[in-house]
Amino acid sequence: MKRTRMHVTTVAMAAIAAAGLLLAGCGSNTNPLNSSAGSSSSESSGAQSSGAGSGGASSTAGGSGGSETSPATGSTEGGGAGQTSPGSTGTGQQQVVIGSANFTESELIADIYAAALKAAGVPVTTHLNIGAREVYLQAMHEGSINLLPEYTGGLLAYYDKTSPAHSPQDVYAALQKALPADLEVLKYSAAQDQDSVTVTKATADKYHLVSIGDLAPVAGQMTLGGSSEWQTRADGPTGMAKLYGVTFKDYKVLDPGGPLSVKGLLTGLVQATDIFTTDPAIEENNFVVLKDPKNLFLAQNVVPLIAKSVATPQVTGVLDAVSAKLTTTDLTDMQKTINDTKANVADVASTWVSKNGLG
Numbered sequence: 001m002k003r004t005r006m007h008v009t010t011v012a013m014a015a016i017a018a019a020g021l022l023l024a025g026c027g028s029n030t031n032p033l034n035s036s037a038g039s040s041s042s043e044s045s046g047a048q049s050s051g052a053g054s055g056g057a058s059s060t061a062g063g064s065g066g067s068e069t070s071p072a073t074g075s076t077e078g079g080g081a082g083q084t085s086p087g088s089t090g091t092g093q094q095q096v097v098i099g100s101a102n103f104t105e106s107e108l109i110a111d112i113y114a115a116a117l118k119a120a121g122v123p124v125t126t127h128l129n130i131g132a133r134e135v136y137l138q139a140m141h142e143g144s145i146n147l148l149p150e151y152t153g154g155l156l157a158y159y160d161k162t163s164p165a166h167s168p169q170d171v172y173a174a175l176q177k178a179l180p181a182d183l184e185v186l187k188y189s190a191a192q193d194q195d196s197v198t199v200t201k202a203t204a205d206k207y208h209l210v211s212i213g214d215l216a217p218v219a220g221q222m223t224l225g226g227s228s229e230w231q232t233r234a235d236g237p238t239g240m241a242k243l244y245g246v247t248f249k250d251y252k253v254l255d256p257g258g259p260l261s262v263k264g265l266l267t268g269l270v271q272a273t274d275i276f277t278t279d280p281a282i283e284e285n286n287f288v289v290l291k292d293p294k295n296l297f298l299a300q301n302v303v304p305l306i307a308k309s310v311a312t313p314q315v316t317g318v319l320d321a322v323s324a325k326l327t328t329t330d331l332t333d334m335q336k337t338i339n340d341t342k343a344n345v346a347d348v349a350s351t352w353v354s355k356n357g358l359g
Helices: 011-023 104-118 133-142 151-157 170-177 199-209 227-233 239-242 260-269 313-325 330-339 345-355
Strands: 040-046 094-099 124-131 147-151 183-184 197-199 223-226 251-252 270-275 302-307
Touching: 011 147, 094 104, 094 133, 094 302, 104 124, 104 147, 104 313, 104 330, 133 147, 133 151, 133 227, 147 199, 151 170, 151 302, 170 183, 197 199, 197 330, 227 251, 302 313, 330 345
Parallel strands: 094 124, 094 147, 223 251, 223 270
Antiparallel strands: 040 124, 147 302, 183 302, 197 270
16 A cells, blocks of 8 residues: 655744654664654653644645644653653653555554543654655554554565465455564454545546446556555556556556546546555545455455554553544544544544544
């Protein structure tokens, strides 16, 4: 999975500098958080965040940034504590450092995790909007973050490109075996967000398109859109050619299922593109998601990826409770709220946590 939507502001640059100094103090000189232009951080000693941060510090299309930031440092600190290294609060209590990919839904889920953990008294720091999977997993492996919202199928494809698993249960079981020894996935949610090959209704009607395979006779006249990462992934153009015999005339690099992809379809810049199935833009624009009977796209259940070093019974219990409540409809509705009202992502996340009795 997916995506590049960065809105860099002075606040964001300050946040990056602060994160870089913090990581440098921990002996990391190559961590992607030192150079990720859309990262933001917020620090708390378990107190509920006000969610008042904005100003584009970690914003993606469709909403304000998901973390409260200080104009001076790009971070907030709870309980009067000074700067601490990832994994430590300065009081001996293990700190959970939550990262996210660089798209709204990932930031939203990360903020949900943060709000629920803070409500339970767990010290939490966030570094949101880091980048694509290839970038944020590097940060995970280097230890500057230790919790991420992930998607089972995409994560399995990253660690095991040859796995034949496709169903939610099989993908999850294979993923557990494929992970590095220091990481684990907790219980997965019923909420799913898959990649999709999506077209306008006019294009679907013109070429009688129902499934991805129906593109085979006409794809040679079309341009496919998507992120730079999707262009080279197994479930991208290569997979479509191999599985469905679909080869497009050209590929246009857009964003990962975001506003550029939507605009590309609406303006005719591309005739098909990768849009995530929870994106409210699909319904709003009457787009057609082509069926995938051969399972090009794996099951993509939302799942917490966590370092075993911070997976205490308390942390695990809170995150399992979140997964038990989160649904695909919830994700779609929350993103629609963010898109339509420009609501702060952290505020929307906190509201969901409260409504579901988790904070």
